Amino acid sequence: MDRRIILYLFFFLSPFLAFGQTQISGRVFDEQGEPLPGVNVFIKNSYDGATSLGDGSFEFLTSLAGEQSLVLRLLGFHEVELTVQVLGDSLNVPDQFLREAITEMNAVTISAGAMEASDEKKSVILRPLDIVTTPSAMGDIVGAFQTLPGTSTVGNDGRLFVRGGDASEVGIYIDGLRVGNAYGTTAGNVPTRTRFNPNLFKGTFFSTGGYSAEYGQALSSTLALNTKDLSLRSQGDVSLMSVGGGYSHTWANEKQSLTASVNYFDLKPYQGLIKQDFDFKRAPWGRDAELALQKKFSKGGIWKVLARTEAGGMKLGEQSPGETLVQSIDLRNRYSFIQSNWRKSFESGWTIFGGAALSDNSDQLNLDSLNLNRENFLFHSKFSAIHDFSDRLSVNSGLEYFVHRYGESRSQHNQLRNFDDGQLFAFTEWDYYLSKNWVLRSGIRWGNSSLNQETWLDPRVSLAFRLSEQSQVSLAGGSFSQLPVDNLRVLNPQLKNLESNHLILNYLLQTKGLTFRAETFYKSYEELILFEGYPQFPMNPRNGGKGFARGVDIFLRDRKSLKNTDYWITYSFVDSKRQFDQFQTQVQPGFAPKHNFSVVVKHFVTDIKSQMGMSFSWNDGFPYTDPNFHGEMNRKTKSFQNLSLSWSYLPRQNLIIHGAVSNALGAENVFGYQFSPNADESGNFDSKAIGQPAPRFFFLGVFLTLSKDKTANQLNNL
Template structure:
C-alpha cells in the first residue's frame, strides 16, 4: 500500500512538473541584423537561462510562471529587458536587436589637433609625471610641451609657439577658466616660465589647432590645465634648490582637502658661481604664495578654489648696438590670480559647471630714465551644461563674459592711455556617434566686443573614424578669431579681430606601450595687425595683414621595447609666411623655424634607485632682417639651434628625491637673432649685437622631501 502511494505521488508530481515547464526560444541580432553569439539570456531573479549559439539562437526551459522579465546581456552592448507571460508550454520570442554600448573605453575619440596629458584617457600623449621629469623642461609645463609635435622652441623666450603662430596666439585655461598673463613678465633676452606649479594639475589638454568651440580668442591653439580633485593624503613637501626653496602642506580627508604653499627664488648666489652672458645689476628674484582647496558637495558635486599671489623682478644692463653705451633695464612684477569653480551631475543626463576667475597684473618697467606702469587685468565668468540625450548623442551649451581693463602710464609725465573692454560669448557643441567607430562633432561660438564694436560667429567641425584593424583617422576644420594684443589696441581701439581658418588631418595609433601620431595641417590668416615704424614705436596700426602656415608633424613614443626605458621622438615641418607688424611683405616669422626635432629618453636603473634622462632639441635656425644686405625682409637666418640636456633623479628613500639637471650640456652658442643699430657707422655698416643665451648652460639641483605618516609618500604620488 505504501509503495502504491509513493508511485501515485511520484507520477502526479512528474506530470505537474512536466505541464509547468515552458520552452523559451528566439534569436538575437545586432543593429546590422547580424547574429550575435554569446548573448546571455535569462529570467530575471532565477537561474533559468542560456547563451546564444553561433547563429544567435537560444532556447531553454523554465518552471517560472506568469509575468516575468527576460534579460538579454552581452559585454559591449546595452542590456535589454523584455516583459513575457509564461502560460503555455512554448514561447517563441520575436528577434531581439541589441544596441551597441558607447563609452570612452570602446569608442573612437577625436584626435585631430588634440593631445592629452593625463592618466585617464586612452589616447594620452604625455602623462603628468613627464612634465617634471623631462630634462630640458626644468619642471616648467611649457618646457615639456615644447617636446611635442607642432611646437617650436624659441630659446630666448620660453613661451609656447605653435605651428607658425606667435606665443600670444595660444589660449591658456585652468579648469576651463581663462588665465590672464599666464607667463611671468621678463626683460631683455631672459626667457620666461609659466607661473603655476605643475604639481597643481592632474592632467592637461593641448590642442595644436581645430580646438573645441568651448574655447576662443586664440588663433593657434588652446592649452587647458585641469587641477587635481581631492588630495590623497595629508602631507608636507619641502624643496631645497640651487635657486631657492619652498614648502607645501596638505590637509586631506575623504570629503575635502586644502594645500598651502610658499616659494622663494633668487638667482644671485647661483650667478656668482656660473658665468652669465647678460650683465645683471640685480639678479632675477621672486616669491609666491598659493592656496588650493577642494570640497565634495552633495553626492556628485565638487567645489574647487585656488588663489595665488607673487612678486619678482630683475635689473640688467642692456648694450646698445653701434655704441659703447649701456642702458639700465629694470622690472618689478606683481601678480595675483584667483578662481572658484563648481561642477556636478544631475538627473536625466545633465551635468553643469559654473566658475569665475580674476587675474591682476602690474608691471613697473624702467628703460634708462623712462618709467612705465602697465596694468593688465582679466575677469572671467562662465557657466556651461552638458546633456547626454543618449550614449550616442550629447550636447554642450555655455555662456561666458570677460571684463578686460588695460592701461599704460608714463610715471614721470603722468600720461595715461587705456581701454576697458567687455566681451560676451555663447557656445554650443554636439557629439553624435553613428557607430563606435565613427563620431561627428559640430560646434558654434559667437562673440562680441564692446571696444571693437564687432560681432562674429565661428563654426567648427571634427570627426573621427576607427580603422578596421588598428589606428584611427580624424579630421578637424573651423574658424577662429582673436583680438589684437593689448599694447596695439591701446594705440588704436578700432582694431578688429584677426581671423584664422584651420584644416587638420590626423592619424593616431595607440596600443600597449606604443603611440604613433601623424598630422598634416593648413592655416590661413586674415586681418593681422600691421603698422609703420618699429615694434617699440608703432604708428598707423591697421588690420591689413594676411598669411598662412602649413606643414606636417610626427610623434612616436615607445615604453615597451627596451626594459625600464621610455622615449619619444618628435619631428615637425612648418612652412609659415605672414605679413604682420612692420613687414611690408609676407615673411617667415623669426618664431617659426621650418624644421623642428625633439628626442626625449628616460631610463630607470633599479639597483641604483635612479632615473637617467636626456633630451635633445633641434631646429634649423631663426630668420631675421639684416639691413647690411640688399635682399628682402627676414631673408637671413641664424645657425641651427641645438640643445642637449641631461638629468639624474635619485630616490634613496621613497620620501626623498634628489634631482640634478643641466641644459645645453655641450655648451653650444645658440643665437636667436641680432639687434642692429638704427644708423650705419662711418663705413656704411649697421653694427649688431647677437641675441643669445643668458648663460652657456643652466645647472639645477633640487632636494625634495615629503613628510607624511605614509612613509612611501612623495611628491610624485600627487601627479
C-alpha cells in the same frame, strides 16, 4: 519493468507532457545586421530561456502563457526587454537588433590636434610626472610641452609657439577658466616661464589646433590645466635649490584638503658663480605665496579655490649696435591670481560647472629716464552644463563673460591710454557616437566685444573612426577668432578679430607601452595686424594681414622595448608664411623654424635608486631681416641645438636629490640679430647677435617630505 514497456509509455505519454507548452524562437543581430551569438534570451522572472547560436537564432519551450516580458542580454550591448503574448504551440519573435553600449574604454576618441597628459584618460601622450622629469623643461610646464609635436623652441622667449603661430595665439586655462598673464614678465631677451607649479595639476590637455568650441580667443592652441581633486595625505615639503627655496604644507582628510606654500628665488648667488653674457645689474628675483583648497560635499560635487600672489624683478644694461651708451632696463612686476569653481554630476546625466577667475598684473618698467607703467586686469566667469542624453549623445553648452582692462601710463609726462572691454560668449557642442567606432562632434561658438562692437560665430566639427582596437584616424576643422594683443589694441580700440581656419588629419596608434601619431594640418590667417615702425614702438595698427601654415607632425613614445627605459621622439615640419606686424610681404616668421626635432630619454637604474634623463632639441634656424641685403627675412641663423641632462636620486623614500644641466655641450645658439637703425659711414648697419644669457644653465635641488609614515615624497603629488 520490461524495457519495451518503458519505451511504450514514453512515446505514448510524450504528447501529453508537451501539452500546454509554447516554443519561442527568433534571431538576434547587431546594428550592422550581423548575427549575434551568445545572447541570453529568457522570460523575465522565470528559468525559461536559451542562448543564441552562431547564426543568431534561439528557441526554447515555456509552460507560461499570456503576456510576458522577454529579455535579451549580452555583455557590451544594451539590454532589450519586449512584451510578448505567449499563446498556442509556437511564437516566432520578430528579428531583434541589439545596440552596442558605448563606454569611455571602448569608444573611439577624437585625437586630431589633441594631446592629453593625465592619469585618468586612456589616450594620453604625457603624464603629470613627465612634465617635471623632462630634463630640458627644468620643472616648467611649457618646457615639457616644447618637446611635443607642433611646437617650436624659441630659447630667448620661453613661451609656447605652436604651428607657425605667435605665443600670444595660445590660450592657457586652469580648470576651464582663462589665466591672464600666465607667463612671468621679463625684459630684453631673457626667457620667461609659466607662473604655476606643475605639482598643482592632475592632468593637462594640450591642443595644437582644431580644439573644442568650449574655448576661444586663441588662433593656434589651448593649454588646459586641471588641478587635483584632493591631496592624498597631510605632509610638509621642503625645497632647497641652487636658485632659491620654498616650503609647502598640506592638511588633508577624506573630505577636504588645503595646501599652502611660499617660495623665493634669487639668481644673484648663482650668477656670482656662473659668468653671464648679459649685463645684469640686478639678477632676476621673485617671491610667491600660493593657496589651494579642495572640498568634497556629502551629496556629491567638489569645490576648489586656487589663489596666488607674487612679486619680482630684474635690472640689466643693454647696449644697442652702433651705440656707445648703455641703456638701463629696470623691471618690477606684481601679480595676483584667484579662482574658485564648483562641479557636480547628477544621476540624471547632468554635470554642472560654475566658476570665476581674476588675474591682475602690474609692470613697472624704467628705461633710463623713461618710466612706463602697465596694468592688465582680466575677470572671467563661466557656467556650463553637460548632459548625457544616452551613451550615444552628449551635449556641452555654456555661457562666459570677460571683463578685460588694460592701461599704459607715463607719470612724468602725465600720459595715459587704456581700454575697457566686456566680452560675452556662448557655446554649444554635441558629441554623437554612431557606434563605438565612429564619433562626430559639432559645435559653434558665438562671441561679442563691447569695445569694438563686433559679433562673430565660429563653427567647428570633428570626426573620428577606429580602424582597429589599437588604431584610429580623425579629422578636425573649424574657424577660430582672437582679439589683438593689448599693446596694439590700446593704440586702436576699433581693431577687429584676427581669424584663422584649421584643417587637421590625424592617425593614432596605441598599444601597451607604445604610442605613435602622425598628423598633417593646414591653417589660414586673415585680418592679421599690420603697423608701421618697429615692434617695440608700433604706429597706426590696422587689420589686413594674411598668411598660412601647413605641415606634418610625427610622434613616437616607447615604454616597452628597452628595459627600464622610456623615450619619445618628435619631428615637426612647418611651412609658414604671413604678412603681419611691420612686414610688407608674406614672410616666414622669426619664431617658426621649418624643421623641429626632439628626443627625450629617461632610464631607471634601480640599483642606485636613480633616474637618468636626456633630452635633445634641434631646429634648422630662425629667419631674420638683415638691412644690409635686399628683402625681408632674407637671412637665417645657424641651427639651434640643446642637449640637456638630468639625474634624480632617491637616497631615502622621503628625500629626492635632482640635478640638471641645459645645453650641456655649450652650443652657441643665436636666435636672431639686432641691427642699428642707422647705417654707418660705409653704409653698413651694425648688428649684435641675440643669444643666451649663458652657454649653460645648472640646477641642483634637494626635496624633503615630512609626513607621519616617512614614506611620502613629492612624487606622490603628481
